[in-house]
Amino acid sequence: MISILILEDEEYTKRFIKKIVSESPLIKKVYETSSGNDAINYANEYRPDVALLDIELDENENLNGLEVAKLIKNVSPKTKFVFLTGYSKYALESFEVHPYDYILKPINIGKLRETLSNLAKNITGKCNKDDIKLIIKTGKEIYFIAYEDIIFIEKNDKKILVHEKSNQYETRGTLKQLEKELDENFIRVHKSFIVNKNRIKNIKELVSRSYEIRFHGISKKALMSRNRFEEIKNEIIS
Numbered sequence: 001m002i003s004i005l006i007l008e009d010e011e012y013t014k015r016f017i018k019k020i021v022s023e024s025p026l027i028k029k030v031y032e033t034s035s036g037n038d039a040i041n042y043a044n045e046y047r048p049d050v051a052l053l054d055i056e057l058d059e060n061e062n063l064n065g066l067e068v069a070k071l072i073k074n075v076s077p078k079t080k081f082v083f084l085t086g087y088s089k090y091a092l093e094s095f096e097v098h099p100y101d102y103i104l105k106p107i108n109i110g111k112l113r114e115t116l117s118n119l120a121k122n123i124t125g126k127c128n129k130d131d132i133k134l135i136i137k138t139g140k141e142i143y144f145i146a147y148e149d150i151i152f153i154e155k156n157d158k159k160i161l162v163h164e165k166s167n168q169y170e171t172r173g174t175l176k177q178l179e180k181e182l183d184e185n186f187i188r189v190h191k192s193f194i195v196n197k198n199r200i201k202n203i204k205e206l207v208s209r210s211y212e213i214r215f216h217g218i219s220k221k222a223l224m225s226r227n228r229f230e231e232i233k234n235e236i237i238s
Helices: 011-022 036-046 065-075 088-097 109-124 175-181 226-237
Strands: 002-007 027-033 050-054 080-085 101-104 133-138 141-146 152-156 159-163 168-171 186-190 193-196 200-205 210-215 218-225
Touching (some): 002 011, 002 109, 011 050, 036 065, 101 109, 133 168, 175 193, 186 226, 193 218, 218 226
Antiparallel strands (some): 133 141, 152 159, 152 193, 159 168, 210 218
């Protein structure tokens, strides 16, 4: 059971969203407001699991939905964000708070229900692994990559490379940021590598007192430091 905060300045749309949200048996509490400042106060007090935010608010508001999200993230870092808007131009900017999804108006009821259901299952630990996705920005595009498809992630100079079996995605950021997004199947094995432990084929010791990790379904390899091997070898073997 999860809690949801709704920020929507159009009264009819807000009632419509609340009705759809309230129909889900996985949602126990709904907070609603048309004010960005009130949304921040609700987040600070109640720490909602999900914030469903309209981006373009009334012109009398001193904040828009993206700015509200950034402030909510400061006071409630575990809150997941879903943005609602009539304009796709905000998609890239919304990536700054790593939204779970981005729904265009007019709202598709099926899409909203599916998003909320997957989120609730994700948060309560009842989700299908294929429903969990890492969101990364590459140039002017945003990709949603299923965790199960990720083999390893590599820091290469200023670039982050996310490796799948047949694709590679290049983005910016830090491995530390990604560690917070990923689940328990991903392990930091080196200052430059995070690996999916379910994809490891074997580990080979190198003469340089480090280790080389090989994976199922891909010829690329990752490095593991000796210190990290000693710290996490039982976790990998298990």
